[in-house]
Amino acid sequence: MAEIWVHVEGYEGDVAPITLEILSKARTLGADVVAVAMGSVTAHNARLGEYGATKVLSDARSEHDEYFVLPAVEVFAALARERKPAAILFGGSYDGRDIATRVAARLGVGMAAFATEVSLEGEDVKVDVPIFGATLISHKVFAGDRPRIVTVRPKAFAAEASGGGAPAVEEVSPELGDATRRVKVLETKVEASEGPKLEEAAVVVTGGRGMGGPENFPILQDLAGLLGGAVGATRAVVDAGWVPYAMQVGQTGKTVKPNVYIAAGVSGAMQHTVGMKGSKNIISINKDEEAPIFKLSDLGIVGDVHKVLPQIIDAVKAKKGG
Amino acid sequence: MNVFVTVKQTPDPNSTPKLGDDFRLVRDGVELVMDQGDEYGVEEGLQLAEKTGGSVTVVSMGPEKANDAIRKALSMGAEGGILITDPGLAGSDALGTARAIAAAVKDKGFDILICGTESFDGSTGMVPPQIAEILGIPHLSFAKKLEVEGNKVTVQRQTADGYVMLEAETPVVVTVTGGLNEPRYPTLKGIMGAKSKPVENVDAAALGLDAGHVGEGGALVKVAGVDPAPERAAGEVITDEGQSGERVAAMLAELKVI
Ligand SMILES: Cc1cc2nc3c(=O)[nH]c(=O)nc-3n(C[C@H](O)[C@H](O)[C@H](O)COP(=O)(O)OP(=O)(O)OC[C@H]3O[C@@H](n4cnc5c(N)ncnc54)[C@H](O)[C@@H]3O)c2cc1C
Ligand SMILES: Nc1ncnc2c1ncn2[C@@H]1O[C@H](COP(=O)(O)O)[C@@H](O)[C@H]1O
Numbered sequence: 001m002a003e004i005w006v007h008v009e010g011y012e013g014d015v016a017p018i019t020l021e022i023l024s025k026a027r028t029l030g031a032d033v034v035a036v037a038m039g040s041v042t043a044h045n046a047r048l049g050e051y052g053a054t055k056v057l058s059d060a061r062s063e064h065d066e067y068f069v070l071p072a073v074e075v076f077a078a079l080a081r082e083r084k085p086a087a088i089l090f091g092g093s094y095d096g097r098d099i100a101t102r103v104a105a106r107l108g109v110g111m112a113a114f115a116t117e118v119s120l121e122g123e124d125v126k127v128d129v130p131i132f133g134a135t136l137i138s139h140k141v142f143a144g145d146r147p148r149i150v151t152v153r154p155k156a157f158a159a160e161a162s163g164g165g166a167p168a169v170e171e172v173s174p175e176l177g178d179a180t181r182r183v184k185v186l187e188t189k190v191e192a193s194e195g196p197k198l199e200e201a202a203v204v205v206t207g208g209r210g211m212g213g214p215e216n217f218p219i220l221q222d223l224a225g226l227l228g229g230a231v232g233a234t235r236a237v238v239d240a241g242w243v244p245y246a247m248q249v250g251q252t253g254k255t256v257k258p259n260v261y262i263a264a265g266v267s268g269a270m271q272h273t274v275g276m277k278g279s280k281n282i283i284s285i286n287k288d289e290e291a292p293i294f295k296l297s298d299l300g301i302v303g304d305v306h307k308v309l310p311q312i313i314d315a316v317k318a319k320k321g322g
Numbered sequence: 323m324n325v326f327v328t329v330k331q332t333p334d335p336n337s338t339p340k341l342g343d344d345f346r347l348v349r350d351g352v353e354l355v356m357d358q359g360d361e362y363g364v365e366e367g368l369q370l371a372e373k374t375g376g377s378v379t380v381v382s383m384g385p386e387k388a389n390d391a392i393r394k395a396l397s398m399g400a401e402g403g404i405l406i407t408d409p410g411l412a413g414s415d416a417l418g419t420a421r422a423i424a425a426a427v428k429d430k431g432f433d434i435l436i437c438g439t440e441s442f443d444g445s446t447g448m449v450p451p452q453i454a455e456i457l458g459i460p461h462l463s464f465a466k467k468l469e470v471e472g473n474k475v476t477v478q479r480q481t482a483d484g485y486v487m488l489e490a491e492t493p494v495v496v497t498v499t500g501g502l503n504e505p506r507y508p509t510l511k512g513i514m515g516a517k518s519k520p521v522e523n524v525d526a527a528a529l530g531l532d533a534g535h536v537g538e539g540g541a542l543v544k545v546a547g548v549d550p551a552p553e554r555a556a557g558e559v560i561t562d563e564g565q566s567g568e569r570v571a572a573m574l575a576e577l578k579v580i
Contacts, residue, residue, distance in 0.1 A: 011482065094463070097447060101455075102452070105420060110543040111448060137549050138545050139549070179458075184488065188485075189487075190484040239499075239501035240501070241501060271445075298557035299558055302561045307562065312570045315567035318571070319574075
């Protein structure tokens, strides 16, 4: 049977949600699902079976935590040359993208980025990639040698435990030459934010440039607080330094799929909507009735954020109180 | 410090992109500009060169028109440019593009090659790490801050919940995110001066590229078709007359959020 490999990413001392999402999808493809774990995340190998991995190729060496991506690229390239998987799936995350891209170049094989659908026919992989702010779906096929390299957009698939047992763990340790130790990880810094995490929150309140300035972001925090949600931002806003990059929603930021997404002073550029279009309910406030965000809103309010947001807060407080 | 910066000519972000029958982006009749992300790259390169006493050379691959992006960089202060242009390179995928750019810069003795994190139209960010891989050098990605001391390069690399500090030695490829600087506007003097700056034109043969590895024929990922994405059902748009707070609260209550 064809083998599909899944890169295991760590996040906050656990397996990253994106890895569980990809494993959940991979196990439906009719292939052997092999997880490839490196560095400290190998502590969680047993968990990968619950999501569909039958086997884990595990390399616990600390180089993977001390040096940036090059050791991982080397391990993937060495193992793939030897074992010839049909495909390797990575998260469309910061690390996933960096590793996948170099592995594809090193092996001289094709790569498709940000897939939201993956299928396997025989040994061949086809993927769907949303383009132009997810208004169009591009169906991609591969040519040339295998493995096919694919990065998967976060939240494209639901992470669902399959009740699978512990996977077989095979320790691997391809040689890591000096060249893999050329980029040192000096320090890791977490910029803490209040309340629930943006990617997980059931309500996201996002501010765009129309908020006018960083001094107007606390009102978004107030609303998010009332609704048990998290605050997001557009790239225009993070680039301007109003709030940290970690709050960015969109193509280069986070993909969110909350129950309710409230966009305040957001124009609705393609690169933004690709990260929030999957929200169940979208409410937007914009003073320009032509703003593209209204096209995908369930409720659009043509108005000034400085007037509308306080009204919403008052009305929500009144409803909650009564 | 010998700084190289890649610049890509992409459609104006304010235009609506269209696909042709060949599933490629339609570029005819569309206003093209230097990729927004690359403006930050050029600015960062210029600041580095100013600080360390060096120069910036820009590289672009594309049709003749891509020369405009190079000219813009020259008018901002870059010293020279390389335009990789060849009909045989049209339709290259990321790896083909990376191969061509890598071939164009490999003997130029650069210390840092600065690229945008991802382009407006390609948007996959695959080209820069692949250039680094082909050249056999490290890349530092998603840099929101870049510092150089001697041959040591440090960046603050964006992560999902903060950043990591990475350090490598030159030569290195760095991809920069927006917001790490404020790109300068070309001055009139800069624009006039740009006209006499050297731009070298190279084609696939001059770069010794294997025709089977670049262009449409060498592309390893092909588009089999394109369909419209499922549309969200159109909702209701109201004009605020003091009632919208109530309206939103009612909707939130209906959705059981409150
Ligand atoms: C490669 C690439 C990647 C990108 N990735 C991302 C990404 O991940 N996420 C992202 O968000 N963007 C991304 N962008 C940027 C994107 O193209 C847009 O520039 C950005 O989303 C615009 O942000 P905005 O809506 O806040 O600002 P604007 O487009 O400036 O919109 C502001 C809106 O506020 C409205 N407004 C102004 N004042 C008020 C008021 N008082 N009350 C109500 N409304 C008001 C205006 O009518 C306008 O519609 C990317 C761009 C590129 C090229
Ligand atoms: N054809 C090209 N010419 C010059 N630079 C490019 C080209 N394609 C990509 N790049 C560089 O790579 C960055 C990321 O592009 P991409 O990989 O297409 O998302 C861009 O911001 C450019 O700096």
